[in-house]
Amino acid sequence: MSDYVGDLMASVKAKNPAEPEFHQAVLEVAESLALVLDKHPEYRKAKVLERIIEPERVIMFRVPWMDDQGNVHVNRGFRIEMNSAIGPYKGGLRFHPSVNLGILKFLAFEQVFKNSLTTLPMGGGKGGSDFDPKGKSDEEVMRFCQSFMTELCRHIGPNSDVPAGDIGVGGREIGFMFGQYKKIKNEFTGVLTGKGLNWGGSLIRPEATGYGAVYFAANMLGTRNESLDGKVCLVSGSGNVAQYTTEKVLDLGGKCVTFSDSGGFIHDPDGVDRDKLAFVMDLKNVRRGRIKEYTEKYPNATYTAVDPSLDHNPLWDIKADCAFPSATQNEINGKDAENLLKNGVYVVSEGANMPSTPDAVDKYIDAKILYGPGKAANAGGVAVSGLEMSQNSMRYSWSREEVDNKLRDIMKNIHDACVGAADKYGTPGNYVNGANIAGFLKVADAMMDQGVV
Numbered sequence: 001m002s003d004y005v006g007d008l009m010a011s012v013k014a015k016n017p018a019e020p021e022f023h024q025a026v027l028e029v030a031e032s033l034a035l036v037l038d039k040h041p042e043y044r045k046a047k048v049l050e051r052i053i054e055p056e057r058v059i060m061f062r063v064p065w066m067d068d069q070g071n072v073h074v075n076r077g078f079r080i081e082m083n084s085a086i087g088p089y090k091g092g093l094r095f096h097p098s099v100n101l102g103i104l105k106f107l108a109f110e111q112v113f114k115n116s117l118t119t120l121p122m123g124g125g126k127g128g129s130d131f132d133p134k135g136k137s138d139e140e141v142m143r144f145c146q147s148f149m150t151e152l153c154r155h156i157g158p159n160s161d162v163p164a165g166d167i168g169v170g171g172r173e174i175g176f177m178f179g180q181y182k183k184i185k186n187e188f189t190g191v192l193t194g195k196g197l198n199w200g201g202s203l204i205r206p207e208a209t210g211y212g213a214v215y216f217a218a219n220m221l222g223t224r225n226e227s228l229d230g231k232v233c234l235v236s237g238s239g240n241v242a243q244y245t246t247e248k249v250l251d252l253g254g255k256c257v258t259f260s261d262s263g264g265f266i267h268d269p270d271g272v273d274r275d276k277l278a279f280v281m282d283l284k285n286v287r288r289g290r291i292k293e294y295t296e297k298y299p300n301a302t303y304t305a306v307d308p309s310l311d312h313n314p315l316w317d318i319k320a321d322c323a324f325p326s327a328t329q330n331e332i333n334g335k336d337a338e339n340l341l342k343n344g345v346y347v348v349s350e351g352a353n354m355p356s357t358p359d360a361v362d363k364y365i366d367a368k369i370l371y372g373p374g375k376a377a378n379a380g381g382v383a384v385s386g387l388e389m390s391q392n393s394m395r396y397s398w399s400r401e402e403v404d405n406k407l408r409d410i411m412k413n414i415h416d417a418c419v420g421a422a423d424k425y426g427t428p429g430n431y432v433n434g435a436n437i438a439g440f441l442k443v444a445d446a447m448m449d450q451g452v453v
Contacts, residue, residue: 004037004044005030012053019102021329025109025354026053028361032436035425046452048444052112055105057081061151063129065144068137077148079127079155079163082108085446088159089125090115090382090389092166095173099130103329107166107353111382113439114375117414120386125161127152133168134288145176153181158189158392164385165194167328170240170285171206190392193385202388204403205381209351210244211404212380212411213324213372217349218252219415220370220431229253232271232320234345236260236313237327238284238291241351241378245324246272246280258315260327261291265315268294268301312336319343326351334359341367350374365430376414376435383410 005027012026030049037044059079066072078101081089091111094104104126112124129148133141156163165174174194181191188200195201204211218228231254235242238259246256255271259280268276279297283289295303304314312335316323323345325332329352332340337360340348348364349372350356356364356373364371384407391397398406418434421441427433 002034005034008050011050016102016105019105021106021354022102022109024330024358025106028358028432029109029113029436029440032433033440035427035433036437036440039425042448043444046448048447049440051447052083052440052443053109055080055082055108056084058101058105059127059152059155060101063131063144063148063151065140065147067140075129075131075144077127077129077151078104079152079161080104080108080125081155081161082124082126083112083443084123085443085450086116087121087123089161090122090164090385091124091126092128092164092381093169093173093177094126094128094166095131095133095168096128097130097132099128104128106329110353110375112443113436114379115382115386116439116442117376117417117435118379118383118386118410119413120383122382122386122389125163126166127163128166128169131168133173138172141173142176145173146180149177149180150184152177153184156181156191158191158389162190162385162389163192164382167239170194171196190389193388195388200388200392202384202391202403203398203400204407205384205388206240207244207247208384208407209241209378209381210246210326211248212383212407213241213245213326213349213351213377214248214252215380215408215411216372216377216415217322217324217347217370219412220347220349220372223419224370227252228322231255231322231347232257233322233324234258234315234318234320234340235324235326236265236315236331236355237325237352238280239326241326241381242324243277243281243284245326245351246277249324250274250277254322256324257320258318259291259294260315262306263290263292264303264305265313266291266294266301266303267315267318268298270300312339316340317343320345322347322349324349324351325355327355328352329354330357332356332360334363336360337363341369346370348372349377351378353378361432365432368429371431372415373432373435375439376418376431379414380407380411383407
């Protein structure tokens with residue numbers, strides 16, 4: 001670690017105690033950018049990275065709501081407005097018990113670089129609440145969302161901050177929040193993305209993160225004159241990203257053999273075909289059930305419950321070619337990475353945000369496998385959110401095929417930008433450095449142009 005990076009991290013940890021995910025995200029970027037800052041001392045003099053690390057604004061508020069029995073609950077709401085150098089703040093809202101300030105700061109920091117990579121005019125932000133929608137009725141979720149938006153609406157707008165969904169925030173939650181925003185503000189604007197198709201949403205938006213991760217993997221394989229055809233793929237999670245990753249892998253001739261949720265994972269050696277995927281979509285999106293039910297419907301599959309005593313996740317210890325971690329941060333540790341490599345995996349394309357620990361990432365890079373970090377590989381979701389913003393501004397909708405083609409082109413451009421930046425700064429094939437450098441340069445140049453603000 002260079003002196004500059006060491007001093008920077010000491011300052012970050014002193015200013016932001018007890019935020020390990022944020023420290024982890026900053027360290028990964030800082031180590032990549034040491035290559036750039038040595039060649040461009042003007043960025044270091046202007047403290048551009050230090051300014052990106054410090055959020056422009058942190059909003060924290062209480063969210064009181066009433067359950068169906070008349071009991072009052074109080075949750076905590078957040079919005080981190082990280083950087084607006086290249087456009088309005090853009091990034092999802094996460095409703096999950098694990099949500100805290102440090103996790104949202106890490107996500108907002110990553111979002112700055114991810115949004116920059118899309119080439120669309122979007123800054124970086126993130127928000128959410130420690131509210132858990134799991135097990136709540138539609139009416140309880142509605143009351144929570146209305147209370148949450150009653151405060152959040154003061155801080156967002158189509159030209160300032162445009163939130164979207166994330167873990168725990170799907171079409172239902174976006175609908176309830178948009179309705180409350182419209183009622184309070186008395187205006188119909190593109191203030192949220194991920195909206196319903198009948199009221200301003202974009203085709204392909206629900207599919208975009210999963211599709212994009214698969215397109216990115218296909219682009220990486222293309223550098224070795226290979227394709228996804230015939231490849232066996234491991235997928236974690238069973239929500240939006242995992243579902244549409246599986247769908248696009250099927251489209252491109254591959255076979256996904258796993259799904260997971262917080263209770264455990266299923267392994268179907270026959271592969272998840274279209275009918276099985278439709279079952280999972282109904283199970284998770286409509287009935288909101290547990291992935292264990294898959295084995296009741298398809299007895300050839302096995303279910304493995306989560307075992308907290310293990311130092312690894314057995315899902316990553318299955319023979320395969322590709323892995324698409326699509327659940328949550330730090331789900332793959334060093335032992336898991338060793339198991340992936342031992343079992344023949346040589347493509348990792350991250351659908352989740354920062355799902356691999358630093359130890360795991362080091363193992364991928366040392367083994368010279370094709371590794372697409374989340375800020376590049378899962379940028380498809382926010383890219384189509386940006387396209388939804390454009391359609392809202394024009395009061396116009398593109399066809400499914402048009403949006404999918406734009407997404408495919410954006411993912412190819414992100415891939416090529418990562419490859420180009422990695423080559424230029426002397427680490428060819430290192431997508432981590434490539435993504436961090438390419439994402440940083442656009443934001444840094446905008447900040448230099450705009451002065452010390």
